[in-house]
Amino acid sequence: MSDALCDLSGAELSAKLATGETSASDVLASSRARIDAVEDRVGAFLTRTDQLASERAEELDAYLSSGAPQSPVAGIPIALKDVLTTNGVRTTCGSKILETYVPPYDATAWARLAGAGAVLVGKTNCDEFAMGSSNENSAYAPVHNPWDLDRVPGGSSGGSAAAVAAGEAVWALGTDTGGSVRQPASLCGVVGLKPTYGRISRYGLIAFASSLDTVGTFTRTVRDAASMLQVLAGHDPRDATSLDVPVAVYTEGLGRGVRGLRVGVVTEAFGEGVEPGVAASVRAAIDRLAALGAEVGKVDLPHAAYALSAYYLIAPSECSSNLARYDGVRYGYRAPGEHADSIAMMFATRGQGFGPEVKRRIMLGTYALSAGYYEAYYGQAQKVRTLVIRDYEAAFERFDVLVSPTSPTTAFRIGEKADDPMAMYLNDIFTIPANLAGVPAISVPCGLDDGGLPVGIQLTTPALDEATLFRAAHALEADLALDLRPPLLEKAG
Amino acid sequence: MSATTYEAVIGLECHVELSTETKMFCACANVFGAPPNTQTCPVCLGHPGTLPVPNREAIARIIKIGLALDAEIAPHSLFHRKNYFYPDMPKNYQISQYDLPICVGGHLDIELADGTPKRVGITRVHMEEDTGKSTHGGGSGRIHDATYATLDFNRAGVPLVECVSEPDMRSPEEAAAYLRELRATLESLDVSDVKMEEGSLRCDANVSLRPEGAEAFGTKVEIKNMNSIRSLERALTFEIERQTKALDAGDAIVQETRHWDEDAGSTTSMRSKEEAFDYRYFPEPDIPALEPDPSWVDDIRVSLPELPRARRDRYVETLGLKPEVARVVVADRGATALFEGAVALDAEPGSAANWVTQDVAALRNAAGDDGALTAQHVADVVRLIADGAVSNAGAKQALEASFASGEPVEAAIDRLGLRQVSDTGALGALADAVLAENPDVVQKFRDGKEGVIGFLVGQLMQKAAGAANPKVAQELLRERLQG
Numbered sequence: 001m002s003d004a005l006c007d008l009s010g011a012e013l014s015a016k017l018a019t020g021e022t023s024a025s026d027v028l029a030s031s032r033a034r035i036d037a038v039e040d041r042v043g044a045f046l047t048r049t050d051q052l053a054s055e056r057a058e059e060l061d062a063y064l065s066s067g068a069p070q071s072p073v074a075g076i077p078i079a080l081k082d083v084l085t086t087n088g089v090r091t092t093c094g095s096k097i098l099e100t101y102v103p104p105y106d107a108t109a110w111a112r113l114a115g116a117g118a119v120l121v122g123k124t125n126c127d128e129f130a131m132g133s134s135n136e137n138s139a140y141a142p143v144h145n146p147w148d149l150d151r152v153p154g155g156s157s158g159g160s161a162a163a164v165a166a167g168e169a170v171w172a173l174g175t176d177t178g179g180s181v182r183q184p185a186s187l188c189g190v191v192g193l194k195p196t197y198g199r200i201s202r203y204g205l206i207a208f209a210s211s212l213d214t215v216g217t218f219t220r221t222v223r224d225a226a227s228m229l230q231v232l233a234g235h236d237p238r239d240a241t242s243l244d245v246p247v248a249v250y251t252e253g254l255g256r257g258v259r260g261l262r263v264g265v266v267t268e269a270f271g272e273g274v275e276p277g278v279a280a281s282v283r284a285a286i287d288r289l290a291a292l293g294a295e296v297g298k299v300d301l302p303h304a305a306y307a308l309s310a311y312y313l314i315a316p317s318e319c320s321s322n323l324a325r326y327d328g329v330r331y332g333y334r335a336p337g338e339h340a341d342s343i344a345m346m347f348a349t350r351g352q353g354f355g356p357e358v359k360r361r362i363m364l365g366t367y368a369l370s371a372g373y374y375e376a377y378y379g380q381a382q383k384v385r386t387l388v389i390r391d392y393e394a395a396f397e398r399f400d401v402l403v404s405p406t407s408p409t410t411a412f413r414i415g416e417k418a419d420d421p422m423a424m425y426l427n428d429i430f431t432i433p434a435n436l437a438g439v440p441a442i443s444v445p446c447g448l449d450d451g452g453l454p455v456g457i458q459l460t461t462p463a464l465d466e467a468t469l470f471r472a473a474h475a476l477e478a479d480l481a482l483d484l485r486p487p488l489l490e491k492a493g
Numbered sequence: 494m495s496a497t498t499y500e501a502v503i504g505l506e507c508h509v510e511l512s513t514e515t516k517m518f519c520a521c522a523n524v525f526g527a528p529p530n531t532q533t534c535p536v537c538l539g540h541p542g543t544l545p546v547p548n549r550e551a552i553a554r555i556i557k558i559g560l561a562l563d564a565e566i567a568p569h570s571l572f573h574r575k576n577y578f579y580p581d582m583p584k585n586y587q588i589s590q591y592d593l594p595i596c597v598g599g600h601l602d603i604e605l606a607d608g609t610p611k612r613v614g615i616t617r618v619h620m621e622e623d624t625g626k627s628t629h630g631g632g633s634g635r636i637h638d639a640t641y642a643t644l645d646f647n648r649a650g651v652p653l654v655e656c657v658s659e660p661d662m663r664s665p666e667e668a669a670a671y672l673r674e675l676r677a678t679l680e681s682l683d684v685s686d687v688k689m690e691e692g693s694l695r696c697d698a699n700v701s702l703r704p705e706g707a708e709a710f711g712t713k714v715e716i717k718n719m720n721s722i723r724s725l726e727r728a729l730t731f732e733i734e735r736q737t738k739a740l741d742a743g744d745a746i747v748q749e750t751r752h753w754d755e756d757a758g759s760t761t762s763m764r765s766k767e768e769a770f771d772y773r774y775f776p777e778p779d780i781p782a783l784e785p786d787p788s789w790v791d792d793i794r795v796s797l798p799e800l801p802r803a804r805r806d807r808y809v810e811t812l813g814l815k816p817e818v819a820r821v822v823v824a825d826r827g828a829t830a831l832f833e834g835a836v837a838l839d840a841e842p843g844s845a846a847n848w849v850t851q852d853v854a855a856l857r858n859a860a861g862d863d864g865a866l867t868a869q870h871v872a873d874v875v876r877l878i879a880d881g882a883v884s885n886a887g888a889k890q891a892l893e894a895s896f897a898s899g900e901p902v903e904a905a906i907d908r909l910g911l912r913q914v915s916d917t918g919a920l921g922a923l924a925d926a927v928l929a930e931n932p933d934v935v936q937k938f939r940d941g942k943e944g945v946i947g948f949l950v951g952q953l954m955q956k957a958a959g960a961a962n963p964k965v966a967q968e969l970l971r972e973r974l975q976g
Contacts, residue, residue, distance in 0.1 A: 085542045098541065105535050107542060206541040210778035240546045240780050318778055321574050324585035325539045329644070342580040342627075342642050369576070369773035378775060 005030035006167040010076045010224040013170065017064060017075045024060040024075035028053055028119055031077035034167045035121065038488060043143050044163040046082050047090050048122040056119045072227040074117030079169035081160045082123040083130050084110055084215070085204040093206050094126045094138040097326045097333045097353030107204020108236045109173060109215045116231045121169050124159030128355045129323065130175055130208040132156050133183055133427040136418050137357040145188060146486035147453055151411040154184030157218070161188040164218040165486055171228055172218040177208050178311055179431025181216030182443035186406035186456025189445045189484045193217045193225045196463045197438035198243040201236030207322040209315035212435040222444065222474040226250035229466060248467045258292050258475045264299030264399030273426060274408045277449025282405045285446035285457045288479050289472070299395045299402055303387040307433045310388070312425060313368050313381035320365030326353060360421065385436045392437045401472045402460040404430045406443035410453035430458055440466050444473045445484050454484065499702040499740065501733045502710055503668045504660035507675060509685045510623060510651050510693040511554050517622045517652035518545030518588065525691055529645035537650035539583030544779050551652035554684040555620050556785060556793050558654060559596030561678055561800055562615045566790050570595045572777035577770045580642060581625035583649050591774045594619035595783060602802050603674040606666060608816050613671050614659030625649040660699065660710065665729035669722050672696055673824055677801040680826040689721050696725055701746070702736045712746040716760055718753045728753040732760055804829070812842040821850045827863055828854065834868020840875040848874055852889050856896045865899030873902035881962045887911035913962040917969060920953070920961055924969040927952045938974050946970060
């Protein structure tokens, strides 16, 4: 099955669609055949949209045959993390509380892709309300890593990462609040982009932590990430935090290489808790960047050590408020039976509808925002956030790109950290600072560890400089020329 | 008889629904009285993934209010989330403002009934969103034993301005004067319908007592649910009496929120300080800081209309109205418009003001609107009376017709036969006849009993079937009697 259309990159598919060598319906059929072949083992999807996808592909084929101009997105099978709203298609956030929720509108990110001709194949599994790093917090089922079905795909956008790794979708959207795109991309051996906060509209991204939530992309190549961002980026009048600044042409400078680019290696990159296999791959990748002409130096982010703590106050605080709306009054799950009054109904609904991790974070956040504790917790965390932002500003005076591992470990076994929230939280130690600072970052595969599991390297650039991010990531990707095919696909072959 | 004399300390928190075309954070229409849940969208229903985008016009209006109250327009202000659970609040938090409101400080100059001026400080004016409305049903119809609740989200997300006064008022009358002045000011700014009965202007009061002459404030009680200026006065009067009795009896005042029951004429405890919510305020991450462009604020400042206070002064100083009449005209936007219009049409201000505040006011109050009445009607009434073409009573009758149909006053006078005869020729003949018929009365007049002329005028009016101008009639009779 090495020739399957669904294993090609978006750019390759787009070229074939342009010449008429293949059709959107053929591409969809390939993706669907893959889903049928592996989905029972991977479990990437919560909802499949077969009927909609077929209709969409047929429409597109009629459109493409007319010789009309074609977006790089047209005809590409795309999966959406189930925290992005889709008009008329159930959107659960991986939670029981929204099991029956059918949104009456499309998320702006999805609307832009759909408008450019993307074909939605389904909504992907994730940690409940995007809270988790392993996908084990889904209220429905865990997702299995295509590289080793006993292992987690990472989280919270685990379903999207697994779907792209397994060829069930060619591209996918996820959301990244503390690393939820980059970490699963790293664990699944795909490219995961978290753009600048505000670059992609959050309208229709079901909020976990509003000041950190970012729509992100999963692709198998850096070029595809650039093409996808090109369509997604831009101001949205429905999101007051979306940036009203011009969008660069991301694919333009892709081939310019890294000669002269100043690359800063984050001091803690090879510190305690980083697996040797991860450190080795990331080191080797940095050596390649130097060999390609980048000026590599060391950079200190002195407050990054406090970023995790600050994140676990800010994110739960915002979450405690954002998730207050799930009360059984207007939509979603409502606790059955008689209730003493409306408030009792609301509380019963929430008690029954949310899973343990979500409840844990709501309680943390509620406490952190309480009168008398606000300054000590939320206020203090915001100060740390300001310091982290300054760290980046200082670092970017000396460097164009910062590098570190994306995750300190490769994919771990399902259940391995499930009972230890603190160990789980440490997964995001390298990814969280970029969310606090709002800067863009990308995870690119840079090798396999001894166990044959993918390792990702994270690149970070200043706000709105995604172009440099793509340029450096593309140079590394081209130089490493990894063949990243999960063993699952060979067996499925 | 209480041993100590107490002074009341009163502050008001007023909520004003802005009459913008659309809601605060979405594009839904902002209208009152539509069928339930017809003015809603995913944003104001708090659907997952939706985001609030501030309404620029609403921000312009609160800036206008702030400028009218001489507040500082903050160069940097923030929306905050006020978190609490209630079924009529779609997100279970209200987007409001906390420690960085848009308008800071300021004052409102009011005038007490006896004409004494007083300045009431404004603490802050901030922007927030309204909630939906719940209606409880079943059981007795009261909340505590209701068996179901219905929800209407049409009001959810309507722009709401909260205006907090300093505790500067010392009596229910002062509080009422403040609220009247605030209402008139908001009305003149054209930012809100300010209808207390529809809830577009709502008012909560904080009241405490302290011994006369004391500096420190006593324990305050918040009163809610006053639906008119009159009920504010009644509630405060009741509450001051209740607190006085408690203090006289040696009881401590409990810091609490009390509910005003209009029918019972009393307040009852809703919740104590210990039961107060912890709203867990934090900055709204979905909305960037508000940093209004100073030139925009200047534009708004320049566009401010004449405010009631300045208008009142002008009416007294340049139009010669009595202060108490000026106050009544200015307190009501409709009255102001009719008065200004009539004066612009050269009506004599004093009598235009009298008509507007008396007979016209009675008609408008009874109808609840301006009917078909225009300033032209008022000006015509004033002019026709001055010309002697109609009596006061006749003018009033014609005005009623004009109010109902818009018919010009003069046409109404003619149609209803209200025109007075001031023609000295026609009336002179009648006067001759009256004098001829009443020689003994004429004699009495000539003997010095001039008061009897009233009788003769009456006779003449009778002959003229009421359509004589009494002033002209008297003059004609007097000429003849003295001649």
